[in-house]
Amino acid sequence: MRLTVVELEREAIDFSLELPEGTIDFGEEALLVGSFQTKGRAEVLHEHRSPTEIVADIWLRGQFSGVFEVPCARCVEPVRHALASEFDLLFRPLGVDEAGAERAISAEETEIGYYEKGGLQLEDVLREQVLLALPARTLCQPDCKGLCPVCGQNRNEQNCHCSERPTDPRWSALSKLESGKDS
Ligand SMILES: [Zn+2]
Ligand SMILES: [Zn+2]
Incomplete structure (x- = not known):
């Protein structure tokens, strides 16, 4: 699902998706078992940096859940992780922050990313959020x-x-x- 600034300028998008296995490639380290659920809202947020500079950001909030199999770091047996997490992300146009220092935004909990070519792919964002939510090291049992x-x-x-x-x-x-x- 592609989210573009042009579309979001017209109206915010509320999404509620159930993605079957294979829709998102999570890489070799995480295998989706069953379906992946996500719902949330995408909208444009205008940053008024100066009277002449208005930056159009994509603000993406929502939640996801899914069950993933990750290989045990020692014995490589698959271990299941049931993930359920929330996200609150702000994407600025790529390059907009290069001239000056990083700027603070009002929403403290929001993470900053960047979008290219006028928009972003929801699946790419979800893949990254899943990989961040998984533990850095998975063991099938503490004393594997x-x-x-x-x-x-x-x-x-x-x-x-x-x-x-x-x-x-x-x-x-x-x-x-x-x-x-x-x-
Ligand atoms: Zn042996
Ligand atoms: Zn193990």
Whole structure:
């Protein structure tokens, strides 16, 4: 769904969408399970910077929810995260802040972004919001034992009998050298 300043200047858009799996590509790290719900409002906000300079911003507020599968950082088993979050974002035309310093806006909680070519793609904004809402590091359980570095066995499911020592050939060459010294 594309939100353009030209359209939003005419009237604000209230959206309520249920997006099926595959509508938004969240990348390799997050897989949507089931549908993604979002609703909110997009409107233009005019910043009167001077009598001659009026900046048309896109103000986007709303909420989303969805269930995502993210691989465990240790054993790569999928872990489910049910996300439900709100967003309150302001997009300025790209380049408008380059000349001067960052300017404060009145709404304190609002995050600032930039839009290009007269508008923005709602799905792009939602993708970014989802990735921000996901935890930086996902573990299937706090004490996940991870994968055996030797055989790849998931150690949560079954213990393997691999040696704890790395089997790098350089190490075995070294240990041969050392045992040679002793004899
Ligand atoms: Zn794990
Ligand atoms: Zn193993």
